[in-house]
Amino acid sequence: MGFHYELRFAGVGGQGSLTAGTILAHAAVFHTNYYATQVPTYTSQVRGGAAKADIIISDTPIIFAESTNVDFFLATHQKAYNAYKGDLKQGADVLVDSGLVTVPDEDAKIYKVYEYPLVRTAKYEIGNVVTMNVLAVGICVGLTQVLDVEAVRETVKEEVPERFLDMNLKAFDMGLEVGEKFRREGPTKK
Amino acid sequence: MGRIAFLNANAAVAEAALVAGLGFYAGYPITPSSEVPERLSKIMPEKGLPFMMMEDEIASINACVGASASGVKAMTCTSGPGFSLKQEALGMACIFEVPLVVVDVMRGGPSTGLPTRPSQQDIMQARWGTHGDHPIIALAPCNAQEAIFETIRAFNLAEKFRQPVVLLTDGALSHLHTKVYIPDPEEVEIIDRAQPDVDPDNYYPYDYNYEIPPLAKWWTEDGKSYRYHLSSLIHDKTGFPTVDPKYTQWLLKRLHNKILNHVDEITKNEYYKMDDAEVCIIAYGSTAEAARVAIDQAREEGIKVGLFRPLTIWPSPEKQISDIASKVKHIIVAEMNLGQYKLEVERIVAGRVPVYGVGQAAGVLIRPSQIYEKIKDPSKSVEICLTEEELKRFGGGE
Numbered sequence: 001m002g003f004h005y006e007l008r009f010a011g012v013g014g015q016g017s018l019t020a021g022t023i024l025a026h027a028a029v030f031h032t033n034y035y036a037t038q039v040p041t042y043t044s045q046v047r048g049g050a051a052k053a054d055i056i057i058s059d060t061p062i063i064f065a066e067s068t069n070v071d072f073f074l075a076t077h078q079k080a081y082n083a084y085k086g087d088l089k090q091g092a093d094v095l096v097d098s099g100l101v102t103v104p105d106e107d108a109k110i111y112k113v114y115e116y117p118l119v120r121t122a123k124y125e126i127g128n129v130v131t132m133n134v135l136a137v138g139i140c141v142g143l144t145q146v147l148d149v150e151a152v153r154e155t156v157k158e159e160v161p162e163r164f165l166d167m168n169l170k171a172f173d174m175g176l177e178v179g180e181k182f183r184r185e186g187p188t189k190k
Numbered sequence: 191m192g193r194i195a196f197l198n199a200n201a202a203v204a205e206a207a208l209v210a211g212l213g214f215y216a217g218y219p220i221t222p223s224s225e226v227p228e229r230l231s232k233i234m235p236e237k238g239l240p241f242m243m244m245e246d247e248i249a250s251i252n253a254c255v256g257a258s259a260s261g262v263k264a265m266t267c268t269s270g271p272g273f274s275l276k277q278e279a280l281g282m283a284c285i286f287e288v289p290l291v292v293v294d295v296m297r298g299g300p301s302t303g304l305p306t307r308p309s310q311q312d313i314m315q316a317r318w319g320t321h322g323d324h325p326i327i328a329l330a331p332c333n334a335q336e337a338i339f340e341t342i343r344a345f346n347l348a349e350k351f352r353q354p355v356v357l358l359t360d361g362a363l364s365h366l367h368t369k370v371y372i373p374d375p376e377e378v379e380i381i382d383r384a385q386p387d388v389d390p391d392n393y394y395p396y397d398y399n400y401e402i403p404p405l406a407k408w409w410t411e412d413g414k415s416y417r418y419h420l421s422s423l424i425h426d427k428t429g430f431p432t433v434d435p436k437y438t439q440w441l442l443k444r445l446h447n448k449i450l451n452h453v454d455e456i457t458k459n460e461y462y463k464m465d466d467a468e469v470c471i472i473a474y475g476s477t478a479e480a481a482r483v484a485i486d487q488a489r490e491e492g493i494k495v496g497l498f499r500p501l502t503i504w505p506s507p508e509k510q511i512s513d514i515a516s517k518v519k520h521i522i523v524a525e526m527n528l529g530q531y532k533l534e535v536e537r538i539v540a541g542r543v544p545v546y547g548v549g550q551a552a553g554v555l556i557r558p559s560q561i562y563e564k565i566k567d568p569s570k571s572v573e574i575c576l577t578e579e580e581l582k583r584f585g586g587g588e
Contacts, residue, residue, distance in 0.1 A: 038367040
């Protein structure tokens with residue numbers, strides 16, 4: 001098998017996990033010439049229920065589109081972390097919001113765990129909590145280098161509403177920096 | 191040239207319906223099918239086509255039956271609970287013999303069940319949901335690209351056979367976003383209902399001389415006006431009610447034979463690695479994709495296993511399944527329900543070889559690993575279940 005990468009973005013409904021997944025999938029399909037799928041799962045509560053988007057990026061057609069061997073896992077809520085951590089591969093990169101998710105010590109032995117105050121940064125440093133998902137996409141790309149940075153930046157421009165564009169590009173660039181730092185320095189939770 | 195898009199299967203079905211010539215949509219939104227009307231509600235008004243958000247599912251399908259009877263291609267879309275409500279009018283469409291496409295995005299049941307989760311629990315509802323002896327055509331695509339071609343095929347079959355066609359997808363497939371190609375109408379075969387070659391005065395909507403009588407549009411381009419009667423009661427060639435036993439038996443036989451005599455034309459199947467297979471997985475829709483991955487894995491270990499996938503669920507491919515039963519050691523039917531299509535397979539196989547099932551109705555896709563385990567040991571139960579320890583401390587789920 002050639003290139004095959006599975007991501008899972010999990011949160012609670014309303015946080016933007018599905019949008020974040022769509023940005024990566026679009027970047028893979030329209031700006032990188034990969035195959036990609038995005039499968040959202042949510043509950044009937046819509047807001048407040050555990051939600052996730054599974055994204056698979058591959059250089060060959062994807063037959064079964066649900067992630068069963070996750071390489072990168074983003075969790076922005078404890079409920080989502082607990083519900084959807086089951087399909088992670090050993091050594092997977094796990095990014096969590098340090099204010100909202102507590103990763104059990106035993107999990108940190110199996111996965112590479114990176115903690116970052118996503119919501120706080122989005123709200124107070126970037127200026128709007130809605131940029132949280134783009135911030136997370138930035139960290140994901142910086143850390144995993146799964147897709148070309150410019151391909152993702154172009155997709156962010158296409159996907160976010162124009163009046164929030166500057167804010168989101170700022171979030172993306174901040175995320176990239178954080179992600180690259182994580183890449184150099186390794187997991188924050190040992 | 192068509193166009194490339196990154197869509198989920200619901201949006202793909204909506205786009206494909208327009209390619210097929212959809213002229214009227216009426217519906218009532220329901221998860222996980224709502225992206226179909228969402229997309230159509232934007233596009234249809236721009237094209238000057240009527241899109242009606244109705245007060246409920248019953249009104250929706252009745253509006254579609256009426257629209258189709260007047261001469262346009264009509265579609266409605268729903269999920270399990272809404273499909274239950276549509277059953278009465280679905281039967282009416284069968285006996286009226288009006289073309290109609292009903293999309294059912296299957297979610298977990300019974301009742302309101304699991305609104306956002308996938309299932310394949312409406313297989314028998316699609317076949318026998320409406321009462322009385324009636325024929326039905328039901329199709330089940332396995333990915334978004336195929337959903338486009340099967341939607342077009344659903345319209346074509348409906349038009350050709352004067353028959354409601356059910357398109358079955360599921361809650362997972364409907365939300366699976368992937369790259370698809372949307373063809374232009376010129377690139378695909380589009381069938382429109384046959385029109386009478388007689389004047390309005392000599393036209394009968396159920397003319398005895400035909401296996402499938404032409405269904406006249408209520409207007410023609412040269413200004414003729416065909417007016418006729420449609421009745422949900424058993425009717426004679428004029429469309430008016432009759433209780434004559436001979437006509438009654440004749441009508442019911444014709445309703446069935448117009449499908450059964452053309453099964454080869456209506457059924458569509460995929461054989462995957464079946465050439466030398468000793469074990470056959472029968473799966474359809476999303477589950478077939480999991481089976482494909484499992485089969486590849488088992489093949490790497492030298493296990494001779496293949497997939498038979500009906501794209502046309504009803505009428506069932508009896509000849510093909512019977513033929514498989516004469517060649518393999520056993521059959522495994524994998525589906526997101528507790529064994530509905532397995533019943534049909536067992537009926538056809540008639541005990542010649544063992545038929546095992548992977549029957550999971552847990553609101554999640556059956557995974558390749560589960561089917562792989564079943565291939566390795568068909569006697570093993572591979573469905574998700576609570577362990578004894580979990581049963582003891584079970585206190586409610588997320």
